[in-house]
Amino acid sequence: MLTETERREIEQELKSYGRKRAAGVEALKIVQRHRGWVSDEHLEEVAGILGVTPDELDGTATFYSLVFRREVGRHVILVCDSISCWITGYEDILCRLQNVLGIGLGGTTPDGRFTLLPVCCLGVCEQAPAVLIDGKVHGNLSPEKIESLLEKYE
């Protein structure tokens, strides 16, 4: 069940858009903000609020790479794998992340602390290579900086 707060936030969001269905992505993100991801149960509830079928909303939800339909860790690391980061050595960054965390892309550490995902160009190419952790950019990375960077996230 969605909480009162979630419902209120979604209702509020509906006012920003001409029609209810337009608030779909935003509504899913509200659920995700509170729970980390969007389960089938919550997706169905949101679909009810928007007046669309769950399948229709799931079609939307699964299109967007930053709407998570599977459980993720407490912190989500998005590793930019686009061209400027590729040229400046993102592969070494990714390799170090995978080794330190013991997971591959799409994986979550057994303690639920981190999920590792690829992302396309973060638009911070002047600071390449870069990653985004919980919405915060970390640029000019080198493999040596990875461990101390991760320490900031409990």
Next chain:
Amino acid sequence: MNEKEKRPNIERPLTKDMRTDGQALDIKEYVRAGGYGGLRKALREMTPGDVQKAVSDSNLRGRGGAGFPTGKKWSFVPMGKDAPHPGFLISNSDEMEPGTFKDRILMEGNPHQLIEGMIISSYAIQADYAYIFLRMEYGESAKRLSKAIAEAYANNYLGKNILGSGYSLEMRLHLSAGRYMCGEETGLLNSLEGRRATPRAKPPYPQLCGLWGKPTVVNNAETLSNVPHIVKNGAQWFRGLSCTDDGGTKIYGASGKVRRPGAWELPLGTTVREILEEHAGGMREGLRFRGLLPGGASTGFLIEEHLDIRMDFDSVQKAGSRMGTGTMIVMDDRTCPVGMVRNLIKFFARESCGWCTPCRDGLPWVEDILHAIETGKGRHGDLELLEEHCALLAPGNTYCALAPGAVEPLQSALRYFREDFERHITQKSCPWR
């Protein structure tokens, strides 16, 4: 006028007022620097038609990559008392073209400039609602734009009866959730309606039948940021900022292994060499220049012989590429061209929305071939096969420009770096690894 002799006025209207500490200009600072003066002038002294004419006369061309004349784009919107309402104006702030980071700099540094540009542009096409379509990863832009929109409402630059003019406009920030396709004009409209961001068939064009079937204009954030300055200082002044016949400055940028990656506001038509060598500082120690993508991942390579051309829409096109977003990605001699193209194609294959077959099935196929070549499993005939794919994914065969854009770097790489591709196949390994 002879283009070569045109000397621009060196001014930096888009960035000159920005703070040096990286913080956003707040509304007080913006107004003190003359901000919202363009809006006052437009509402008090100009009809919507006058604003459209000023923008047309300024020769402003879209900064999102395609370079379509902004005034002309607006001119297709139905005007007058029988025009359908509500009409929409949208800032395409979904900057996801790999290697591009110019709109972020404008939105983070001077959010009110974009908002003022959007209000004036909305007035020019008599839109009732304005949306900023922003990519989710731009959290800092989101924070600053939200604050700026609230400030604009509090000062009656937005809302009902703006500055007593009788014109009303509502503005909302829409934060997206990933996917490159959202930056495609009609994919963006579908996304804003809460759907998958697949493209729509054109015609009808969005100016007639856009968001919810109503007249809609989608302009890039940098394009819109120019509008207050055009209205305030006039079309002639704006044309004078450029080295070419197209008006204005351009936010150019460079990334890759250059000494000083970054972005700079320069006269439109500054040469590739000046951007690369003077502003980006040339290549890092010990590296040599081999080529560059002039404006994002979907633009074809330029090489040494092109360095003295001007970075403007027509000149880069004449050289066989496109200026695109104007933020160049530089390739050095220690970077494998096959690997670079494979990375680009991988991006496009992943971001394809799957709506039409050539793109959905063609790009992963191309990626497979490139992967084989890169890992020493390439076969004779692969390059011809890649060329065939380039032809099959050319404009006209797909719903939108994603696949045609994707093969631009590939096609040019096959021309300029063909020997490198062949070496991979004959040596059965990557010479760079």
